[in-house]
Amino acid sequence: MVIEFKVIEEAFDFVSFAQMCEHQAFLDKESGKIYWHSEFGDNEEELPEDLENEKYIEIPHKKELGLGKDLVLDFAYEQLSNEANEIELIFRKKGAYSKFKAFLERKGVIDKWYKYEEEAQEIALREWCKANEIKIKG
Secondary structure, eight states: OEEEHHHHHHHHHHHHHSSTTTEEEEEETTTOOEEEEESSSOOSSOOOTTTTSTTEEEOOOGGGGTOSHHHHHHHHHHHOGGGHHHHHHHTTSTTHHHHHHHHHHHHTOHHHHHHHHHHHHHHHHHHHHHHTTOEEEO
């Protein structure tokens, strides 16, 4: 089964929007159907009872693909080497990501960060698909 990459991306965004394990998405590798689950609110459909079957694979959270703090620090050292230590300090406290984005806004490089993050996520997600033998198009 070949699956549109956009479908995988949407599920990945859903999972990564919340903290780990708060949102889940499972791909049925045979049918291409995504099953969505959230710890918050109503879930429109039940998850399959046989989720342990190898035909299902859980869509990863961005942190599982090294796209959290590690990616921020990679960006800092590659793009803002003079401010990298300051960014490291930001990430030693609570609310770091919003403070980081505010910092980038002040420096006028927020768009550069979003592009960097988007490209890294696409590469990591495509590699994850390949490693898990998920055939994608697009």
